[in-house]
Amino acid sequence: MKTLKVPEATIIRLSVYSRYLTEVDRKGIITISSGEIAEGVGVSPAQVRKDLAYFGEFGTRGVGYNVKDLRQHLLKILGLSADWSVALVGLGNIGLALSNFKGFVERGFIISSIFDADPNKIGTMIGHVEVQAVEKLEEVVRQNSTQIGIVAVPAAEAQEIVDQLVKANVKAILNFSPVVLNVPPEIELRNVDLAVNLEVLTFNVCAQRY
Amino acid sequence: MKTLKVPEATIIRLSVYSRYLTEVDRKGIITISSGEIAEGVGVSPAQVRKDLAYFGEFGTRGVGYNVKDLRQHLLKILGLSADWSVALVGLGNIGLALSNFKGFVERGFIISSIFDADPNKIGTMIGHVEVQAVEKLEEVVRQNSTQIGIVAVPAAEAQEIVDQLVKANVKAILNFSPVVLNVPPEIELRNVDLAVNLEVLTFNVCAQRY
DNA sequence: TAGATTGTTAATCGATTAACAATC
DNA sequence: TAGATTGTTAATCGATTAACAATC
Numbered sequence: 001m002k003t004l005k006v007p008e009a010t011i012i013r014l015s016v017y018s019r020y021l022t023e024v025d026r027k028g029i030i031t032i033s034s035g036e037i038a039e040g041v042g043v044s045p046a047q048v049r050k051d052l053a054y055f056g057e058f059g060t061r062g063v064g065y066n067v068k069d070l071r072q073h074l075l076k077i078l079g080l081s082a083d084w085s086v087a088l089v090g091l092g093n094i095g096l097a098l099s100n101f102k103g104f105v106e107r108g109f110i111i112s113s114i115f116d117a118d119p120n121k122i123g124t125m126i127g128h129v130e131v132q133a134v135e136k137l138e139e140v141v142r143q144n145s146t147q148i149g150i151v152a153v154p155a156a157e158a159q160e161i162v163d164q165l166v167k168a169n170v171k172a173i174l175n176f177s178p179v180v181l182n183v184p185p186e187i188e189l190r191n192v193d194l195a196v197n198l199e200v201l202t203f204n205v206c207a208q209r210y
Numbered sequence: 211m212k213t214l215k216v217p218e219a220t221i222i223r224l225s226v227y228s229r230y231l232t233e234v235d236r237k238g239i240i241t242i243s244s245g246e247i248a249e250g251v252g253v254s255p256a257q258v259r260k261d262l263a264y265f266g267e268f269g270t271r272g273v274g275y276n277v278k279d280l281r282q283h284l285l286k287i288l289g290l291s292a293d294w295s296v297a298l299v300g301l302g303n304i305g306l307a308l309s310n311f312k313g314f315v316e317r318g319f320i321i322s323s324i325f326d327a328d329p330n331k332i333g334t335m336i337g338h339v340e341v342q343a344v345e346k347l348e349e350v351v352r353q354n355s356t357q358i359g360i361v362a363v364p365a366a367e368a369q370e371i372v373d374q375l376v377k378a379n380v381k382a383i384l385n386f387s388p389v390v391l392n393v394p395p396e397i398e399l400r401n402v403d404l405a406v407n408l409e410v411l412t413f414n415v416c417a418q419r420y
Numbered sequence: 421t422a423g424a425t426t427g428t429t430a431a432t433c434g435a436t437t438a439a440c441a442a443t444c
Numbered sequence: 445t446a447g448a449t450t451g452t453t454a455a456t457c458g459a460t461t462a463a464c465a466a467t468c
Contacts, residue, residue, distance in 0.1 A: 005458090006417075007458075007459060007460095008410065009459075009460095010459090011409070011410050011413050011414075012406055012410060014413075015403075015405070015406040015409040015410070016390070016403075016406065019388060019405075020390070033424085033425065033426090034425075034426075035425085040390065041390050042390055044460080044461070044462095045425090046460080046461055046462070046463090047460070047461080049425095049426065049427065049428085050427090050428090050459090050460075050461085052426095052427090053426095053427060053428070057426080057427065058426095059425080059426055059427080060425085060426075060467090060468060061424080061425055061426040061427075061466065061467045061468050062423075062424045062425050062426075062467065062468035063424080063425070063426085063468060064424090064425065064426080065426090077413065078409045078412060078413050078416075079409075079412035079413055079415060079416035080409065080412065084408075084412060086408075093306065093307035093308075093310040093311060094307045094311070096303065096306075096307065097303035097304045097306065097307035098303075098404070100303040101303060101304070101404060103388055103404060103405040104404070104405060104408070106405070107405050107408070107409065109405070109408055147415065148408065148411065148412075171415045172411035172412070172414070172415050173411075174407055174408060174411060178229060178313055180226070180230070180250065180251050180252055188411045188414045188415055190407050190410060190411055192402065192404070192407055193225075193226075194308070194311060194313060194314070194402070195225070195229075195313040195314060195316075195317050195319070196222055196225040196226065197384055197400050197402055198294075198296075198314070198317070198319055198358065198384060199221070199225040199288045199289075199290065199317065200218065200221050200222060200225070200400060201358065201382035201383075201384060201398045201400055202288060202289035202290065202294060202358075202382070203221050203224075203287065203288050203289055204221075204382070204398045205289060205357065205381045205382050205398055206288075206289035207216075215434090217434075217435060217436095219435075219436095220435090243448085243449065243450090244449075244450075245449085254436080254437070254438095255449090256436080256437055256438070256439090257436070257437080259449090259450065259451065259452085260435090260436075260437085260451090260452090262450095262451090263450095263451060263452070267450080267451065268450095269449080269450055269451080270443090270444060270449085270450075271442065271443045271444050271448080271449055271450040271451075272443065272444035272447075272448045272449050272450075273444060273448080273449070273450085274448090274449065274450080275450090423468105424467100424468085425466105425467090425468085426465105426466080426467080426468090427464105427465095427466080427467100428463100428464090428465090428466095429462100429463085429464090429465095430461105430462085430463085430464105431460105431461080431462075431463095432459100432460080432461070432462085433458105433459085433460070433461085434457105434458085434459080434460090435456100435457085435458080435459090436455105436456080436457070436458090437454105437455080437456070437457080438453105438454090438455075438456085439452100439453090439454085439455095440451105440452090440453090440454105441450105441451095441452090441453095442449105442450080442451080442452095443448100443449090443450080443451100444447105444448085444449085444450090
């Protein structure tokens with residue numbers, strides 16, 4: 001199969017389009033044009049069509065796209081046809097916030113296990129999930145066949161946790177610790193770096209002076 | 211002044227370099243080469259030198275860069291020479307996590323006001339900051355000359371909050387709501403979209419099958 | 421048919437990489 | 445001086461934009 005490489009920026013936009021289409025669908029709108037999607041999410045119509053073209057032909061010339069249809073296609077492309085089991089490691093401020101985050105459940109990300117090192121937290125319930133000792137991570141994650149790990153532990157512990165997640169056979173890791181992590185090339189890793197986001201803003205604010 | 215446009219990817223990396231240099235400096239290391247920085251943060255040496263070259267000549271040929279020096283230069287470039295006053299709007303799960311996030315303080319981001327709509331939260335203290343009614347947002351933010359707003363409110367309210375922040379003269383907004391926001395062009399806006407991050411991962415995990 | 425909008429190609433723009441002269 | 449490493453230019457690679465033929 002000729003797998004034309006898809007830019008990561010395209011994937012991010014597809015995710016945004018799909019969420020926008022959910023909203024549009026809720027309003028009962030049946031058909032939408034690339035121009036309307038573009039308007040709704042703040043990109044150009046050409047960009048929308050180009051992004052979709054990586055994956056097929058989903059529209060009808062002269063008409064546009066069927067909202068429900070396109071939405072389903074996008075969810076399929078993003079791998080969201082079925083739920084994903086997620087392991088959350090670290091129940092500090094950020095971990096706790098993530099454990100309650102509605103946006104994950106809505107998109108089919110089910111937090112099926114939670115781990116922490118603090119004895120006071122172990123055994124407590126977060127929703128229907130019991131917080132477990134971090135020592136059990138590898139065993140539990142492996143048994144659940146959990147494919148995604150979310151790392152929200154202090155920077156100093158992050159690499160150790162990631163190593164354990166890799167041993168437990170997760171396929172992807174979302175990291176909230178502000179450290180550079182090493183993983184084998186077949187493991188998907190993304191970093192969410194909150195301070196960096198603010199610093200891009202401050203740079204731009206300062207750059208306006210020039 | 212000839213303001214050569216700097217890629218956003220470069221700014222993000224400068225932020226990462228600066229944090230890495232903080233770490234290296236703590237170990238008492240005096241000099242570092244572009245190759246060592248590259249190794250430490252997972253990019254190429256050419257990339258490091260190119261990124262720095264947008265802003266000047268900070269190294270010595272044959273020797274490398276002075277760690278403390280380069281770190282200071284980077285902090286200056288990123289606009290981190292002085293503290294920034296930040297207004298946090300929304301004290302739900304994510305807002306609460308952000309209010310306690312050490313990484314902000316470390317880099318000079320001081321949360322100087324917090325707002326929420328919930329009467330039960332108004333008046334409570336988060337550290338040294340009293341939670342205020344969201345109705346006071348514009349007045350307080352303006353009086354504090356707060357330049358950065360962080361939006362962590364439900365999607366439905368986000369645009370309204372952003373409009374108020376803009377009226378109150380903030381220069382930059384970091385948005386955690388999964389909605390597309392409209393701001394005047396002079397306002398810097400960045401979106402942190404947690405679900406999108408997971409979806410890039412699931413796409414890539416699924417794409418491995420091809 | 422006439423109008424609208426897609427899918428796709430070509431042109432443009434921008435970022436990364438490689439190579440090397442400058443120089444400590 | 446010889447070795448090392450920067451700063452910078454040119455080459456490559458990749459993504460976005462513009463334009464338009466295809467077609468509903």
